[in-house]
Amino acid sequence: MNRISAIVTKELRLFASDKQQLFFGFLMPLAIIAMMVGAFGGGQPLNITGYVLDMDNSTQSAALIDGLDRIAGINLRVLDATEAAARLERSDIASYLVIPEGFAQGIAAGDVSLEVQRRGNGGSDGQIFSSFAVAVASDLAADAQQHRNVLANLDALGLTYDAAVVSSVLDEFRLAAADQPRVSLVMDSAGERGEGASFFLPGIVAMFALFTVALGSENIVAERKNGTLERLMTTRLSKAELLTGKFLAFGVRTLLQVTLLFAIGWIWFGLFTPSTFAQTLLFSVAVAGAGAAFGLLVSAIARSQEQAVWGSVIITNVSAMLGGSFVAIDPDSIIGKLGRFTLNYHANVGYRAMVGAGVGFESPEVWQSFVILLGAAIVLLLLAIPAFRVRGDA
Amino acid sequence: MRSTMWRQAALIATKDVRVLLADKSAIMFMMIFPLILVAILSTVMAPAYTGQDLQMEIVMVTHEGAGSISQGIIDGMRETAAKLAVVQALPEVAHQAVEERRLSGYIEFPASFSQDLLSGAPVELFVFAHPEAQTMKPALESVAQAIASEITRKWVEAQATAALAMRYGGEEIHEQLAALLAGGTAAGSTSHNSNVSVEFIQVGPAESKSVATHMLPGYVTMFIFFGLALTAEVLVGERQNQTLDRLIASRASRGSILLGKYLGNVARGTIQAIVLLGAGYFLFNLDLGYTPWATFAVTLAVVLCAAALGLAMATIAKTRQAASAIAVLASMVMAPLGGCWWPVWIMPFWMQTIAKFTPHAWANIAYSKLLYFASPPSAVFGEIAVLLLFAAGFGAFAAAKFRIEQ
Secondary structure, three states, rough: HHHHHHHHHHHHHHHOOOOHHHHHHHHHHHHHHHHHHHHEEEEEOOOEEEEEEEOOOOHHHHEEEEHHOOOOEEEEEEHHHHHHHHHHOOOOEEEEEEEEEOHHHHHHHHHHHHHEOOOOOOOOHHHHHHHHHHHHHHHHHHHHHHHHHHHHHHHHOOOOOHHHHEEEEEEHHHHHHHHOOOOOEEEEEEEOOOOOOHHHHHHHHHHHHHHHHHHHHHHHHHHHOOOOHHHHHHHOOOOOHHHHHHHHHHHHHHHHHHHHHHHHHHHHOOOOOOHHHHHHHHHHHHHHHHHHHHHHHHHHHOHHHHHHHHHHHHHHHHHHHOOOOOOOOOOOOOOHHHOOOOOOHHHHHHHHHEEEEHOOOHHHHHHHHHHHHHHHHHHHHHHHHHHHHOOOOO | HHEEEEHHHHHHHHHHHHHHHOOHHHHHHHHHHHHHHHHHHHHHHHHOOOOOOEEEEEEEEEOOOOOOOOHHHHHHHHHOOOOOEEEHHHHHHHHHHHHHHOOOEEEOOOOOOOHHHHOOEEEEEEEEEEEOOOHHHHHHHHHHHHHHHHHHHHHHHHHHHHHHHHHHHHHHHHHHHEEEEHHHHHHHHOOOOOOOOEEEEOOOOOOOOOOOHHHHHHHHHHHHHHHHHHHHHHHHHHOOOOOHHHHOOOOOOHHHHHHHHHHHHHHHHHHHHHHHHHHHHHHOOOOOOOOOOHHHHHHHHHHHHHHHHHHHHHHHOOOOOHHHHHHHHHHHHHHHHHHOOOOHHHHHHHHHHHHHOOOHHHHHHHHHHHHOOOOHHHHHHHHHHHHHHHHHHHHHHHHHHOOOOO
């Protein structure tokens, strides 16, 4: 037992003094999480710049521009005809909205047309902007239609009226409805807490936990290559003790890494309660076990340090992609089905249930993933143990 | 003297290229790994890159039965909504699908919707979306808002008609008014009918592009910068093990070493770009644009810039580990910031502004213009100039700070 703990202590000391491993284990994931949350978090789903050319110069076209300008996430630029055409020609912009002459009359008549000048498909941001323009123009047209409908109703009742009074009464009701709409929207969502971070943090933590431990297998290959492992076998240390020590060292450092990253996530994004944090760490035991077994397997198979490094880089990155670390994948697609064979997928499912939905081991998603990861750890260990060599590849 | 410098630089560059071609791990990282990533991402992201106009599928659910107002709204929208594919689903099925991330979200009419609407009680309309549904969440919200506005508008119309009728007609108009409102203007008779049309006027050709055409240029940019940034580690290693000292001892000048290393980086980057774009063209149906030479010119500017950045990084780092860390960190931050991983418009405006300080952003803008918007080559001269300015800046920094000794 002392010999095993000596190996674990030595490995952890090496890890703590290895700047590169610390960089890949802690600084890199934090930098990427910051980028991801900066891009996707914060609740503002789009930040597009929309370009408008107003050929009508009417009150109604001004109302359309004002309506677009008030939409959160749209940065509106009004261009003149020469500038708009030149910028599209130069491809400085991919599309712009034209409010054509006669727009105001179109609103009054209930038949509105807009124009979009574009290159290619105008870009997805351009398409989103034009759909917003249609919505705002529809609102303006509907208001005009509403006015006509009220007049038609009064005509149908055979009443004589003052048009100014009709407009004034209608405006009063509109103002009242604006304050207290007849129908109110209720926004609800699955796993709202933490916004983007609840999705990205688990994916990136799991990815880097597995990546760092796999990368650590390079050291075992180096020890085999320079005869360190063989020399250890001349001491009273058995192969079983050596493997156990390496496995535990991998597992403990992964656990430390995951704990620190999630603790930062807790402080930064407020993603946890004490209970979910404790359960997340318990779940991490399975992630660390599976990762450690995977690291041992890579070190057992790799013939050179280069193979260990590139095997780790490619397998962990491909697993992260297939396992949905960065983008949600349709589970019924081929990629989604392949993803189920990766450690990342099961780590992501469990972590996201706990971080995003705030559930614990009572949730089938969590305990099933936990059991699968433990099972994977056992299978990977069973593959690694017979393949592990203490000599060779000099 | 000058010809000697060029000859020495060429020899150093040739040696670096030979080292690259013999280095399996470098080839794996610079050429094969990006293609594996693109192959996977092309499959995963295919539905998001159809290249066609957006056709949003809006899922709606109601807890009411046939003949209800909510069912009438859904039926009306399915028949008339332009640019929207309205699909009705069972509430529990849709909810489960969102939780499992198979569906981004849906609009939900509660069980009391019709009753509340007709009785004058407050009415609620629910939008249930996954928090990470970046595009669908605002789309659902805007459709739901349109429904809510339409209902409110009809209600205002009925209220204003009633108030004006009482004002001008008095009590005796009451029965006629009730019949009129019941006949069509009542709050429950709403349906969404857009009377706004959009005409798209095309400047230049428009074709749908393969998924690789949308994704590969960003990854080419990222991996060229990444690959050449990692050469900083090699250069620092050569300084550490006195290889550079030995070159000086063999009469190579500091200038020829610097030039040789730069040309070596350019050659490595060019080989990498040819392999990636070639594989993209033959394996992934990559479209090189209407003027492929302009696409190659942008790529060359990217290579020149990345090669200089690799040298500049080598001058900052004191150890191989530091060089590797700086290279990885800079590459992995600049790539997403510059739009290699996602379109920049999903980032906040302040991040879009910062992105302009990365060469990646200018490269991606240039590729977008040439590959998606069929722009003429002159449209990317500005971006190429900026990339060359970056290259000159990095090169000048490297020339000023380059050290032979450890």
